[in-house]
Amino acid sequence: MFQQPLKLKTSVHLQPYDRRLLKQRVLRAFPGIGEVELVPTELMLAKFRTHLNERGIAWLSEWKVVYLGPNGDPLWFTVGQDSEEIIPTVYTLWKKPDLLPTLTTFSEEIPALTVAHRKQVIEIPATPPLQPDQLVAIAQDYSARGAPKAGPPLVVGRMAVSGEELRVLVQGQGKYKKKHAVAVVHTCRDSLWEIGTDASVPEPRDISNAEAESEGEDIASLHGEATAEATPEEVTSILRTALLQSISTSFLTLPPGTFPIPAVVFYTTHILPFRPAHVSFITPIDIKCSSHKSLTTFLKAAEKEGLLQLKERRMHKHMELLVVDVDPKHHDVAAHHVRDKLTQRILYKFQTWHKISIKGRESVAREGVIKPISIVVKARRNNKVSTLVSGFEPYMIGPDVLANELKTLCASSASVLPAQTDSRTTRTPVLVQGKQIEAVTELLVSMGVPKRWIEAVDLS
Known part of the structure; x- marks a missing residue:
């Protein structure tokens, strides 16, 4: 997006009211931002135009907005006239490296990460589960060069595939497909980065062995070590619970026109991400280890229960299975208790203070x-x-x-x-x-x- 020079308008100081609105947007987008001040008091706003012609969306203006820090460094930017999405720049990520999920690679130049370079991708965050179009950062890995180090984020992009799909391809278990894993939006040393002070790239951060061991011990003590193997029925039960969790939460906020959803997309986007983060089994919680063995059989069993509706569509020489609807009023969905309801019950027992x-x-x-x-x-x-x-x-x-x-x-x-x-x-x-x-x-x-x-x- 920023490969060629920008057409930059004159920057103006951001008024206190507009700064508060920006800060609220940042906090909504990144609730775990902590105490790091990423929306300073002195902010400027500048509009710019890229070399790309963004056709196909009538309401979208070609003008973009960037928020500049007191020293002129771009900190945040948006794409589109009325876009509510706020995107951090690499300058912001250098202040808060864990703001976005980070993929690491051996590559010296951090290219546009593709599945064709899957041997370069060495680490993909397991939690939270990555979804297509989700913002991520890309950093260089230094673990093979002596003491463990975390490289600074150098690329901001969007996931072109799910984290689960990318992990399978990286491990060489999936069928090779030449497609991008991450669509690059902004990088260090591109034209947006050059608006700033051209600050030098931060040195890799040391990750001491003591910290890593302590963190590992804490996680192990909290969740226990997975040693037992799960039966196919137990895997099926976990996947069905993940389906109930998805229907109870994410499907309540999906926009109209979401359906139909291809069965594979439904499985990778609306079932796998809703599995428990920590289980006491070493058996992979996926459809191959379940009692159904195939996704089609699993979804047809869910349809028989009334949880969803399926339809087949002819695609060239084969039939494609689609999920055309789910039933959020199903008795099993109504009986499924999500975490928010548990929190409400706990809060109800509390004494009221102000x-x-x-x-x-x-x-x-x-x-x-x-x-x-x-x-x-x-x-x-x-x-x-x-x-x-x-x-x-x-x-x-x-x-x-x-x-x-x-x-x-x-x-x-x-x-x-x-x-x-x-x-x-x-x-x-x-x-x-x-x-x-x-x-x-x-x-x-x-x-x-x-x-x-x-x-x-x-x-x-």
């Missing part, structure tokens, strides 16, 4: 559900109207401070009423003359109270 945090002050945690601040406008004698504010004490706002601020803001009299005590709390309302809902709301928001925790009603 915490109030204000910058520069110590946070306060209290038992119970926090209640919103109440703003009520009432009519008094002689057609006079007043505004009563109560319930602000849990938000660390004092009645005297609030009354003084309202006097100045509303240019009206404000007074602190006698305290009202119920079974658990004590409230000290503040009364201000006139209809002051907007003024009081504006003041509370400026004092750090989220607007959703303010309830206002006009009873006049």
